[in-house]
Amino acid sequence: MALEWVVLGYAAAAEAIMVILLTIPGLDALRKGLVAVTRNLLKPFLSVVPFCLFLLMDIYWKYETRPSCEADSCTPSEHLRHQKSIMKSQRNALLIAAALLFYWLLYSVTNLVVRIDNLNQRLQRFKNRD
Secondary structure, three states, rough: OOHHHHHHHHHHHHHHHHHHHHHHHOOOOHHHHHHHHHHHHHHOOHHHHHHHHHHHHHHHHHHHHHOOOOOOOOOOHHHHHHHHHHHHHHHHHHHHHHHHHHHHHHHHHHHHHHHHHHHHHHHHHHHHOO
């Protein structure tokens, strides 16, 4: 199961890097190419959404079937393992939220950049026409 989390982590990191590159001022020469690459990657990255939902259901299932460790019913090592399991679930849920947030940000920023480019082109046409 660790491979799934590594893949999700890499996808979230790639989304974050693309959002950063699209929003950094001063990269106007590269922005057209970045927008084209990002627009082509939005559809494959859409697979992150059902993948995150699957992993979220996996976390929920593990939470529901986890043996409870009440007060004196556990040894210290079992209690530690229980706490580690809870921390891993919380970390993984945070990773899922980050991946979904970065996908939404990437989608929104890409659409805004494309819209701004279209408006700038229209503005240039109006200036050239007058």
